[in-house]
Amino acid sequence: MSSPSISVFGLGYVGSVTAAVLAERGCRVIGCDVTGSKVDQINRGEAPIGEPGLNELLRTQREAGNIRATLDVNEAVTDSEISIVCVGTPSSPSGALDLQYVETVSRQLADAIRRKGSDHVVVFRSTMLPGSTRRLAETYFAGLETPFLVYFFPEFLRQGTALEDFRNPSLSVIGALQSGQSLDAVSVILDETTEMVPVESAELIKYACNAFHAMKVVFANEVGRIGKALEIDSRAVMDALCRDSRLNISPYYLKPGTPFGGSCLPKDVAALTHQARKLGVAVPMLDSLMESNRRHLESVLERIEQVGTRRVILIGLAFKEGTDDLRGSAMLELAAQLLMRGFEVKIYDPAVSASNLIGANKVFAHARLPLFETLMIPCLEDAFPDVCDLTLVVSKPCVQIESIESCLQKGGKHHIIDVNGWKNLAGVNAGYEGLCW
CATH class of the missing domain: 3.40.50.720 (NAD(P)-binding Rossmann-like Domain)
Incomplete structure (x- = not known):
């Protein structure tokens, strides 16, 4: 040929x-x-x-x-x-x-x-x-x-x-x-x-790549300016950062989904940007992180409101899978915001037990969601006993698909918002959408 x-x-x-x-x-x-x-x-x-x-x-x-x-x-x-x-x-x-x-x-x-x-x-x-x-x-x-x-x-x-x-x-x-x-x-x-x-x-991939490259340059330069103000060699700092190929230079954290949370990221971003302000160092990209994270959570709230149902089940409460840590949890904040807007909310997360929470974890949970124990349910079927329209917001695969299907069989019009991309959810007999896809 x-x-x-x-x-x-x-x-x-x-x-x-x-x-x-x-x-x-x-x-x-x-x-x-x-x-x-x-x-x-x-x-x-x-x-x-x-x-x-x-x-x-x-x-x-x-x-x-x-x-x-x-x-x-x-x-x-x-x-x-x-x-x-x-x-x-x-x-x-x-x-x-x-x-x-x-x-x-x-x-x-x-x-x-x-x-x-x-x-x-x-x-x-x-x-x-x-x-x-x-x-x-x-x-x-x-x-x-x-x-x-x-x-x-x-x-x-x-x-x-x-x-x-x-x-x-x-x-x-x-x-x-x-x-x-x-x-x-x-x-x-x-x-x-x-x-x-x-x-x-394909068109968006090109822009995502170039924006990511620009973001990396700006990030390194902002860290560099903080380091310079503290008389630290930021080249060595960034060299060390780049040696971590498990978290830093890797696909980890690079999937659209839940806003960041936990006990470390929000606290440390806030501390670093506060230190930069004390030093008189402008770090506009680092300064934007918390606001961008807040707006991402707001986009979840807006989508739930657009669906139109007033009863919501949140599946997954801890800030990530494999822990019961509620500090900085985006889903905990989502629950609080939904309640403030008049939604009926139930929460399912088998990793979180109200009776086992201690210390700062318990203090944070009660400060942001004082009655969160009353919102927790042992199984999805117990969420709302009567026939009703439901919105399920799923942040992690902590439940069997069969349980979701059983919960929705009571009748009503149901909608699933998949926050992080659990493939099996798309097959459930309900309206399905990914948060960012």
């Missing part, structure tokens, strides 16, 4: 690297750009950007006849089977994403594909917010009489190591516009590790 012909629109950092590596893989590549100097450079076998190894690769591929460039969109589309869009998506002065270049290329591509009159594949690599690819496809390509496929293939290329990043990606996902859409047509541009996901997920 011969390698496909590919047109690459936009010959900047992403486009020129994409074009060069695909030519290296044996594809016949034609680059297209509105800037004549970039087109001329590609046709001379020169890199239009500064990137280690790119100049040599382009020269080699140009000499082999694998790559050329043009200003003509129709020529690029006619001479290719796949078009990859790599034009810029800058920010407007307000911070909003500016898609004018992608819009222009999409319109030109649709016109050229219509003239071409045969099958074509469009792959967007330009970074775009969730929903953009689908909207562009519906706006510009839906009216085409010829078959077409549209994908979103986010790039994770770092300037300075872009060639290696393309050849050996640490993360590779592609979003297909339609579920079940085959990847055969674009297999040549993918890596063997590429995962197919919904197109909106």
